[in-house]
Amino acid sequence: MNMDSDLQIAGDILEVPHLLQPERAHPQTVAEFAGLARSIADDRAQWAPYVEYDATTRWYHRLRTGPGYEVWLLSWVPGQGSGRHDHGVSSGVLTVLEGELTERTERGTRTLAPGSERVFAPGYVHEVVNDSLEPAVSLHVYFPGLTEMPMHESLQAQCAPVAPGVAVA
Numbered sequence: 001m002n003m004d005s006d007l008q009i010a011g012d013i014l015e016v017p018h019l020l021q022p023e024r025a026h027p028q029t030v031a032e033f034a035g036l037a038r039s040i041a042d043d044r045a046q047w048a049p050y051v052e053y054d055a056t057t058r059w060y061h062r063l064r065t066g067p068g069y070e071v072w073l074l075s076w077v078p079g080q081g082s083g084r085h086d087h088g089v090s091s092g093v094l095t096v097l098e099g100e101l102t103e104r105t106e107r108g109t110r111t112l113a114p115g116s117e118r119v120f121a122p123g124y125v126h127e128v129v130n131d132s133l134e135p136a137v138s139l140h141v142y143f144p145g146l147t148e149m150p151m152h153e154s155l156q157a158q159c160a161p162v163a164p165g166v167a168v169a
Contacts, residue, residue, distance in 0.1 A: 026066040027143075030091065033069065034119055037093040037141050040064075040071065041115070047073050047097065051137055058082070069143035076101065076136040081129035087122065088148035092141060094118040094128070099136025102129045125152055 027033045040046050050061050050073055058080050064071040101112045104127045112118065130136045
């Protein structure tokens with residue numbers, strides 16, 4: 001029976017720095033982007049001073065940029081929504097910081113409370129709305145940075161009732 005411990009076999013990892021991964025200055029994986037979103041969300045001082053509310057339109061502020069990514073802060077007063085859209089070639093992470101948002105997709109509706117995080121790939125179609133009676137704040141990380149946001153027909157319009165006697169193709 002071999003009584004050698006893993007440490008005896010591999011050696012002390014701190015004694016072999018060539019085996020350690022260098023710390024990256026910027027996220028490069030989906031998990032790292034989600035971690036970036038969580039770290040910003042957890043540090044209120046990074047985002048709270050920039051929050052504003054606009055009753056006429058969704059308010060947004062680019063909070064940070066890095067190589068190939070952007071971080072946006074958005075505020076939503078009750079009733080404001082994004083419209084049904086996707087993010088072109090960008091993937092993303094949506095994190096609710098304050099309040100409550102509703103996300104609608106073809107698969108259904110979900111309520112996003114503070115701390116909720118949604119990760120999505122290019123082509124993911126959704127609509128985000130503040131259906132509550134209180135303002136909301138969200139953080140959005142896009143990689144690569146957001147260059148387009150194609151709008152789509154609303155789910156309600158697609159499900160509109162057909163008038164009696166009208167042929168459907």
